[in-house]
Amino acid sequence: MIDIRISDCNKSYGTLKVLKNIDLEIERGEFIVLLGPSGCGKSTLLHIVAGLDRLTSGTIEIGGRDVTDVEPKDRDIAMVFQSYALYPTMSVRRNMEFGLRMRGKPLSEIRPLVEEKARMLHIDHLLDRRPSQLSGGQRQRVAIGRALVRDPKVFLFDEPLSNLDAKLRASMRTEIKKLHQSLGTTAIYVTHDQLEAMTLATRMVVMKAGEIQQVGKPEEVYHRPVNLFVADFLGNPGMNFMRGQIRLDGGRVSADVGAAMLPLDGYAFAMPPSDGQAVVVGLRPESVQPATGQAPAGSEPFVLTLKPLLTEHTGSDNLVVLEMGDQEIVGKFPTDPPPKLGEPVTVGFDLSRLSVFDAATERRL
Numbered sequence: 001m002i003d004i005r006i007s008d009c010n011k012s013y014g015t016l017k018v019l020k021n022i023d024l025e026i027e028r029g030e031f032i033v034l035l036g037p038s039g040c041g042k043s044t045l046l047h048i049v050a051g052l053d054r055l056t057s058g059t060i061e062i063g064g065r066d067v068t069d070v071e072p073k074d075r076d077i078a079m080v081f082q083s084y085a086l087y088p089t090m091s092v093r094r095n096m097e098f099g100l101r102m103r104g105k106p107l108s109e110i111r112p113l114v115e116e117k118a119r120m121l122h123i124d125h126l127l128d129r130r131p132s133q134l135s136g137g138q139r140q141r142v143a144i145g146r147a148l149v150r151d152p153k154v155f156l157f158d159e160p161l162s163n164l165d166a167k168l169r170a171s172m173r174t175e176i177k178k179l180h181q182s183l184g185t186t187a188i189y190v191t192h193d194q195l196e197a198m199t200l201a202t203r204m205v206v207m208k209a210g211e212i213q214q215v216g217k218p219e220e221v222y223h224r225p226v227n228l229f230v231a232d233f234l235g236n237p238g239m240n241f242m243r244g245q246i247r248l249d250g251g252r253v254s255a256d257v258g259a260a261m262l263p264l265d266g267y268a269f270a271m272p273p274s275d276g277q278a279v280v281v282g283l284r285p286e287s288v289q290p291a292t293g294q295a296p297a298g299s300e301p302f303v304l305t306l307k308p309l310l311t312e313h314t315g316s317d318n319l320v321v322l323e324m325g326d327q328e329i330v331g332k333f334p335t336d337p338p339p340k341l342g343e344p345v346t347v348g349f350d351l352s353r354l355s356v357f358d359a360a361t362e363r364r365l
Contacts, residue, residue, distance in 0.1 A: 002064075003028040003186045004049065004154065009058035011044055011210075018044050020210045022058070029184045035197040036207035037233070042190045043158055045207075049188060050156050051075050063153050078147035079156040082163060084139045086131040086146075092118075093127040096146045110149075117148045121175070137168045144179070157189040161196065173199060194234055198222065206230050223353060228362040231282050231355055237319060239282045240329040243359065246277040255281050255356065259325025260304055267354060269365055278359035283349065285319065288331035290339075291348035302349045308339040322347060 002025050009022035019041045026032050034042035047053040049060060051072035059068045067075050086095050096114045101107075118124040121141045131139055140160060147155060157176075161169045177200055180187055191197055197204050198218045206213045206221060206229075214226045225231035231239045244257035246264075253264040253273060262281060264273075273279075291303045309328065310321040318333040322345075331347060339345050356365045 001028045002026070003030070003062065004188070005059075005061040006045075006049070007059045007061075009045070009048065009060070010056045011041070011048060011053070012056045018210050019048075022210075022212060024205065024212065024215070026186060026188070028186055031180050031187045031189065031200055031202045032205060033197040033201035033203075034188065034190045034205050034207060035194065036192070036213075038192060039209075040207040041210040042205075042207050046156055046158055046188060046190050049154075050077055050079050052079075076153040077156055078150045078152040078154075079158065080140075080143050080147050080160045082159045084131070084143045084163075086139060086142060088131050091128050091130055092123065092134070092142050095131070095142055096127075096149055099146060099150055113149050114145075117145045120148070120179070121145050136164050137172060140164065140172060141175075144176070148179075148183075153186065155185055155187040157187065159190055159192070162191075162193070169193075169196075176200065194236065206233065208233075224364070225282075225355060226364050228280060228282075228357050231357070235284055237285055237330050239284050239355070240288065242281045242283070242324070242327055242329070244279060244281060246273040246275060246279055248273070248275040255279055257281055257325075257327070259327065262349075262351065262354070263302065264351075264354070264356065266352065267356060269356070271365070273356075273365060279365065280357045280359050280362075282355035282357065283329070283351075284353060285330045285332045287350035287353040288322070288329060289348055289350075290331075290333055291346040302351050303346050304349070305344045306347050307344050308341050311338060311341065313338075 004026040006022055006024040009019055011019040022045060034045060036042050044053060048055055051070060055068060059066055061067065062075055087098065093114060097110050100110045115124060118127055121144060123138060123141045123145060126134060126138060161172050164172060173196055189200060201218050203215060204218050204221050205215050208229050214221055214230050221230065222234055225234065242257040244255045247254045247256050255262045255264055306322040306324055308320050309323050312319040313335065318335055318338055320331045320333045320339055322329050322331055333339060357363060358365055
């Protein structure tokens with residue numbers, strides 16, 4: 001069942017077009033993550049769903065009801081902000097109660113609800129403290145708790161973890177995922193953090209310059225990006241790109257990238273390629289590893305002898321920059337033994353994870 005429908009959504013500030021023809025359907029219980037670089041329009045889209053900003057044209061439906069011109073308080077949504085937005089003179093309890101009090105709900109119903117959500121978020125021992133007496137992570141839990149007690153149709157999260165340190169972000173990410181699994185409420189979450197998007201989303205929406213580039217499950221978007229932007233934006237380190245040309249020879253398809261002829265017989269082309277077509281071949285670093293003599297099921301082993309130029313130790317792996325003709329690519333190697341710089345190594349390529357893009361249109365072939 002569709003819980004949120006965004007239809008032909010456009011937003012302009014004067015001559016500046018911030019959102020362009022956005023169409024998106026979100027099913028009940030999904031956790032949708034809007035991901036993209038700063039200025040791509042993801043927060044603007046979230047604010048429009050919340051009613052904090054108005055559309056230039058288009059419609060927003062929540063629960064089958066047109067809410068395009070409905071005030072935020074009447075949309076049955078709850079929003080968690082980056083800045084926590086807690087009342088500093090109120091206790092945690094009063095902060096969590098405030099919205100329900102304003103709606104005229106009796107205190108006898110509010111108190112047990114607040115205590116239940118506080119226990120769920122492990123902040124029940126903090127109910128009598130004020131925000132200034134809390135850590136950043138505790139304040140964010142209070143902000144989430146304030147949204148939870150309202151039992152809304154939709155949760156909206158606007159980069160809620162960006163003010164926290166890396167360890168606390170990871171912990172809060174886990175808590176948010178557990179909450180969604182237990183509540184099953186529809187959620188839209190805005191972030192520029194790829195790890196948050198990959199771990200939280202049931203589906204990701206990748207945006208660029210006010211337009212949706214790709215919508216799909218995290219693993220689908222990561223392994224089958226629809227264009228060069230998505231391929232380049234996702235992944236740390238980013239995807240390796242090798243420019244070359246398609247070669248058709250006796251029914252076989254290859255990509256001539258200068259230093260090698262990469263076989264593409266097993267690649268699922270959306271449309272037949274043409275001989276001499278300029279392409280960009282993409283392969284993620286984890287698909288470039290020391291050769292073991294074995295290839296993934298369903299593919300032939302493909303190896304090259306390449307020279308390591310630089311090694312970056314990341315703890316669990318070594319990221320190794322390899323010279324490949326007049327290009328450089330990055331592989332992910334085990335830490336032991338580390339490769340010796342300048343001493344050629346045999347490298348295996350997992351071609352089952354290959355992506356091929358048209359060099360002119362930058363679209364996936």
